[in-house]
Amino acid sequence: MGDFFAELAKKLAERWVSLLLLPGVLFLATAALGVGLGHAHALDGDLAAREVSAFSEGFARKPVGAQVGLLVAVLVATGGVGLLVQAMAGVTRTLWLGQWPWPFGGLRSGLVRRRRFRWHALLERRRDLTRAHPAETRTAGQQEQIDQAAARVNRVALAEPGRPTWLGDRIHGAEKVAQDRYGLDLPFVWPRLWLVLPEAARADLMNANTALAAAVAIGSWSWPLAALAVMWWPAALGAGAVGAAGWVRARSAVAELALLVESVVDLHGRTLAVALGVADDGRAGPLTVEEGSRVTAVARKGR
Numbered sequence: 001m002g003d004f005f006a007e008l009a010k011k012l013a014e015r016w017v018s019l020l021l022l023p024g025v026l027f028l029a030t031a032a033l034g035v036g037l038g039h040a041h042a043l044d045g046d047l048a049a050r051e052v053s054a055f056s057e058g059f060a061r062k063p064v065g066a067q068v069g070l071l072v073a074v075l076v077a078t079g080g081v082g083l084l085v086q087a088m089a090g091v092t093r094t095l096w097l098g099q100w101p102w103p104f105g106g107l108r109s110g111l112v113r114r115r116r117f118r119w120h121a122l123l124e125r126r127r128d129l130t131r132a133h134p135a136e137t138r139t140a141g142q143q144e145q146i147d148q149a150a151a152r153v154n155r156v157a158l159a160e161p162g163r164p165t166w167l168g169d170r171i172h173g174a175e176k177v178a179q180d181r182y183g184l185d186l187p188f189v190w191p192r193l194w195l196v197l198p199e200a201a202r203a204d205l206m207n208a209n210t211a212l213a214a215a216v217a218i219g220s221w222s223w224p225l226a227a228l229a230v231m232w233w234p235a236a237l238g239a240g241a242v243g244a245a246g247w248v249r250a251r252s253a254v255a256e257l258a259l260l261v262e263s264v265v266d267l268h269g270r271t272l273a274v275a276l277g278v279a280d281d282g283r284a285g286p287l288t289v290e291e292g293s294r295v296t297a298v299a300r301k302g303r
Contacts, residue, residue, distance in 0.1 A: 001049070001077070005075040009195060017177070019116065023082075023221055024077075024078030024079070024081045024082050024085075025074065025078055025083075025181070026140050026222055027081055027221065027225070027228075028074060028077055028078060028226070029080065029236070030225075030235070031224075031228050032055075033048060033051060033052070034228055034231060034232030034234070034235055035231050035232065036048075036051045037051070037232060038231065038232065039231070039232065039233055041204060042232055042233055042234050043234065044291060047150035052130065053127055072149040075245060081224060084223075084224065085217070085220045085221055085223065085224065086217075086220075087214075088220045088223045089131075089216050089217055089220045091096065091220075091223075092126070092216050092219050092220045092240060092246075093216050094249060095165075096165060096167045096168070096216070096219070096247065097163065097166040097167055097168040098163035098165040098167070098168025098172075099168065100164065101165075106116065107164070108164045108250050111165075112161060112163065112164050112272060115156065115157065115161035115164070116160060116161045118156055119153065119156045119157055119160060120157060120160075121160050122149070122152050122153045123153050123303060125149050125152075126149035126150050126152075126153055127145060129142070129145055129146045129149050132144055133145075133146065133185075139242065145149065149227035150234075156169075156172075157172075157173055157202055158170065158173035158174075158177070158258070159172070159173040159176040160176065162176065165241035166251065167250055167254045168253065170254045170255055170257075170258040171257075171258055171261075173258060174186070174258045174261040174262045174265075175187065176267050177262055177265075178262070181286075181289070182265065182267065182269055182286065182287045182288075182289060182291075183287070183288075183289040183291070183292030183293035183295075183296060184265065184287070184291065184292045184295060185296040185300060186261075186265070186297055187260070187297040188296065188300050188303075189272070189295060189299045191268070192272055192299055193264065193265070193268065193272050196271045196272050197268055198268075201260075201264050201267075201268065204260055205260050205261070205264070207258060208253055208256045208257040209253075211249070211252070211253035211256070211257075212250060212253035212254060212257060214253075215246050215247075215250035215253050216246065216250060217240065217246075218245055218246035218249060219243050219245070219246025219247060220241035221242050221246075222239040222240070222242045222246070223237075225238045225239035225242060226239040256295075266286055269292065269295075270283075270284075270285070270286065270287050270291075272295060273292070273294070273295050275289055276294075276295060276298050278293075278294035278295055278298060279291045279294075
């Protein structure tokens with residue numbers, strides 16, 4: 001048991017250093033330098049060098065007690081900034097996944113309509129190619145055209161768009177496929193499905209979710225950088241770069257997570273149905289829509 005808690009403490013410390021301490025120290029250093037330079041001398045390298053040199057010399061002249069106190073103050077400030085970023089991580093996740101609150105309902109609906117129009121146009125293009133080149137006489141080149149058209153559809157969304165963002169539609173797509181193919185209302189069914197999953201599947205899902213959380217944490221550092229831009233405009237460039245880096249990592253994590261969710265529904269949906277007593281234990285293969293609807297009815301309980 002002692003080894004377990006020691007290893008857990010080690011992992012928590014590593015996570016704190018990587019996600020909060022190092023970025024926090026870097027942000028505080030950037031903020032101090034940026035405030036000293038201001039907008040007027042934002043890119044003045046000589047002034048920046050003098051500011052850093054003056055700070056280093058002043059710190060070296062301080063007594064040891066004052067140096068320790070300053071370091072403690074930096075750590076406390078770093079922790080405060082880190083807590084702020086953690087709080088903003090929820091905002092970042094909500095923004096990226098397209099779960100926008102009611103004041104942005106009009107914008108959300110407009111973006112969803114735009115994504116749906118594009119998705120249906122690409123889908124119709126793929127269907128036109130399929131009708132124009134029947135499978136019986138289709139050449140390899142024609143099949144490649146159809147595959148490319150299908151890939152363009154999937155790059156927008158894997159099912160009819162229902163969220164204003166790409167990330168949100170990847171999650172929405174997994175939910176819609178579960179509903180349309182198996183009759184499963186995934187938000188209600190998921191907690192029960194999780195309990196019947198094997199450990200390997202749970203570990204894969206947790207790893208993908210951890211990768212998404214790390215990407216959100218990275219992107220959330222763009223908020224304090226954006227605030228710093230009020231006093232030092234180059235911070236806006238940093239905010240954009242950090243936000244873009246987090247978004248790119250989040251795209252990869254969400255794509256993997258959505259694929260894993262869809263896969264566990266394919267492979268283990270029947271296990272849940274059997275556990276709930278609404279499907280035949282002797283039958284193999286994926287759920288039918290009727291069986292999935294019975295699972296949903298049990299999970300929802302009339303809600």
